[in-house]
Amino acid sequence: MDLVAAAIADPVRRDILEMLRPGPLPAGTIAERFAISRPAVSRHLRVLREAGLVHDDAVGRQRLYRLDPERFTELSDWIARFLRPSAWEQRLDALETEVHRTRRDRRNAYPEENTA
Structure with missing residues (x-):
């Protein structure tokens, strides 16, 4: 490298x-x-x-x-480590997406609770 x-x-x-x-x-x-x-x-x-x-x-x-x-592969892989989100960042992003999806699904499933 x-x-x-x-x-x-x-x-x-x-x-x-x-x-x-x-x-x-x-x-x-x-x-x-x-x-x-x-x-x-x-x-x-x-x-x-x-x-x-x-x-x-x-x-x-x-x-x-x-x-x-x-x-270029080895150098590219090394540089990419600084550009890609870490494994923890990816997992936290996935968790955030799932939380938003669950909230949206609950709002859609029980619309009467959201009007009060």
Whole structure:
């Protein structure tokens, strides 16, 4: 998880990942989209590859890079713990819903008691 977090910490690497979302791209096409040198883009691709976020395949004379979204799972699960309600919060929400439902059902079942 630490390798993934470190790899996505850089905005250039995040841009590369966004570029690869629709599908694989050659290294040259990736490098053309940045105002930095090709060796710098290669270093960014190496970091992403070492973190397991992208894979590269040799296709002729080109290196074709593709995203590996599975590597995001551990980091995503860790982040989600901070976004999802806890088990207790979920249970309390369910209890509150049940209390409101019971009150509504009683009002509907005995409308004459509610008019006084």
